Amino acid sequence: MKRKLCVLLAGCLTAVLLLASCGGSGGSSGGGASEPAAEAEGGSSVEVIEETEEPEAAAPAGNGVFTADMTAEEVLTIAAGEGKVGNWGLGNEYELLALLTKYGLPTEYISQAFDMDGFDDDSVLLASAMTYNELGLVVNSYDGGYGYGDTVKWIDMNDEGVAMLEDNLFTTRAFAEANPETVKAFIYASMQGWQYAAENPAEAAEIVFEYGSSVSPEHQAYMADEVAKLVDLSVPVGTMDEAAMQQTLDLAKQYIQLDDSAAAEALQTLTLDDLRDTSYWEAATGSADATFAPEKTDVKIQLKWLPQAQFMGYYVALAKGYYEGVGLNVEIIPGGGDIGETTAVKNGTVDFGVTWVSNLISANSAGMDLLEVAQVFQKSGLVMVYKVG
Numbered sequence: 001m002k003r004k005l006c007v008l009l010a011g012c013l014t015a016v017l018l019l020a021s022c023g024g025s026g027g028s029s030g031g032g033a034s035e036p037a038a039e040a041e042g043g044s045s046v047e048v049i050e051e052t053e054e055p056e057a058a059a060p061a062g063n064g065v066f067t068a069d070m071t072a073e074e075v076l077t078i079a080a081g082e083g084k085v086g087n088w089g090l091g092n093e094y095e096l097l098a099l100l101t102k103y104g105l106p107t108e109y110i111s112q113a114f115d116m117d118g119f120d121d122d123s124v125l126l127a128s129a130m131t132y133n134e135l136g137l138v139v140n141s142y143d144g145g146y147g148y149g150d151t152v153k154w155i156d157m158n159d160e161g162v163a164m165l166e167d168n169l170f171t172t173r174a175f176a177e178a179n180p181e182t183v184k185a186f187i188y189a190s191m192q193g194w195q196y197a198a199e200n201p202a203e204a205a206e207i208v209f210e211y212g213s214s215v216s217p218e219h220q221a222y223m224a225d226e227v228a229k230l231v232d233l234s235v236p237v238g239t240m241d242e243a244a245m246q247q248t249l250d251l252a253k254q255y256i257q258l259d260d261s262a263a264a265e266a267l268q269t270l271t272l273d274d275l276r277d278t279s280y281w282e283a284a285t286g287s288a289d290a291t292f293a294p295e296k297t298d299v300k301i302q303l304k305w306l307p308q309a310q311f312m313g314y315y316v317a318l319a320k321g322y323y324e325g326v327g328l329n330v331e332i333i334p335g336g337g338d339i340g341e342t343t344a345v346k347n348g349t350v351d352f353g354v355t356w357v358s359n360l361i362s363a364n365s366a367g368m369d370l371l372e373v374a375q376v377f378q379k380s381g382l383v384m385v386y387k388v389g
Helices: 010-021 072-081 094-102 134-139 173-178 180-199 202-212 219-231 242-255 262-269 279-285 311-318 343-344 357-365
Strands: 126-129 152-156 170-173 298-302 329-333 353-354 370-375 382-387
Touching: 072 094, 072 152, 072 382, 094 242, 094 382, 126 134, 126 202, 134 152, 134 219, 134 382, 170 173, 170 180, 170 357, 173 180, 173 370, 180 202, 180 219, 180 279, 180 298, 180 370, 202 219, 202 311, 219 262, 219 311, 242 262, 242 357, 262 357, 279 370, 298 343, 311 329, 343 353, 343 357, 343 370, 353 357, 357 370
Parallel strands: 298 329, 298 353
Antiparallel strands: 126 382, 152 382, 170 353, 170 370
């Protein structure tokens, strides 16, 4: 069984970069960041992609700590009691803190590495994972996977009522006001790309791979299938759901800890109107035959991380000519290294960015005046995984 992890968590690294760009004023994915595959509390089995190059090995055994019929509260109580609840921290921990608080448990957690080796060796009994990334790695047996199959269960943040929204499309308020037609055109083409990608994840995975995917073809295909589940096609793509956004903001106010006193005070006074403007999205998506006259035709979008299916809608829009069709010449800038998407947009290096709503909240608390113009993911992708058996 190979134990080499082939991909880092996008959302987590993004949160690290945000901290650096905001003077360390963030809390705890994605690129990051990451809401899903689980259908019910405790999780259900996901599809296991068969090993094609080598005979499939038997799934590793569970650790004997948890059983399949345990409730989320029972699993959390045991893991917290042993001090083996894991999270990356650095801006990713807010939902976990809310989950532990819900059940009256201590909110301490151990620092989890960006691989799943701690989950594998049981130093972490209850580990954080994104449905479209780490969950696939622990379940599947393709290259880089751990092959636990259906002996892995999980606690879903959406089911538990502590979900926070993740990937959205944003710009600065100043750019939007100065270039409204450009913003509307970019939203229109991007949401076309996301619609197509969510309806055709296998093709979207191939497109992303051709643009320089940071993961294997097998994991890319898994990621695309799971990301598609976060894009709710029962509502128009990009919908900024008021209740979901308000829940995200309320949890952020409770759990984000900012070192700067002025930023901490600003956080508590933020409203949704300080974070998003639905008018650009409504104008862009209100008509199937919309036409635009972009003020700026050459634009750039900064991703949270390297090319992968987490961002497949933008690559599909580029490959299918959707941007060209609205008069835009778009360059997609991968993340990674010391690139922070909120800072890149704020300082004008790029025109648009992809970030989590919690990242946007932290950035605006620090005075960046960024503006969400579309919400791509309608669920949280964060789950807490554990072994049974």
